[in-house]
Amino acid sequence: IITTMTMMTMMGIAAAAIITTIIMTHADEVFTSWGVETAKKFSKADIEHALTELDTGNYGMILRSKGIVDGGADGWLEFDMPGEWEVRARGADVGGKLVVIGSKLDEKAIAALFGC
Numbered sequence: 103i104i105t106t107m108t109m110m111t112m113m114g115i116a117a118a119a120i121i122t123t124i125i126m127t128h129a130d131e132v133f134t135s136w137g138v139e140t141a142k143k144f145s146k147a148d149i150e151h152a153l154t155e156l157d158t159g160n161y162g163m164i165l166r167s168k169g170i171v172d173g174g175a176d177g178w179l180e181f182d183m184p185g186e187w188e189v190r191a192r193g194a195d196v197g198g199k200l201v202v203i204g205s206k207l208d209e210k211a212i213a214a215l216f217g218c
Contacts, residue, residue: 133165136209137201138218143174144198146189152215153187161215162207171198 149171156164168182170192180192202212 135203140198144171146176162204164204166203169200
């Protein structure tokens with residue numbers, strides 16, 4: 103693996119920028135993201151259920167999911183995955199945000215899962 107600094111040293115800054123652009127373009131072709139801002143209230147159990155479902159593979163290959171939501175009686179909640187996901191309390195925010203990143207995402211099913 104060649105680091106960005108090594109590439110800049112070996113080929114010059116302009117060439118490194120071109121290679122970085124190629125790498126980022128390729129990633130955009132492989133990965134997609136679904137995201138929404140929402141005022142919907144979610145319980146901690148709602149979020150735990152959604153994360154469990156995302157782990158099944160039925161919604162595409164999920165690389166990452168994260169969010170900040172109004173947890174109603176549970177207060178504001180924050181979560182992120184992959185791997186061992188965790189739903190934790192946090193301070194209030196302006197609005198809820200949900201993001202799912204992966205490949206071959208079933209965006210309609212993800213939206214339905216979160217009710218957005």
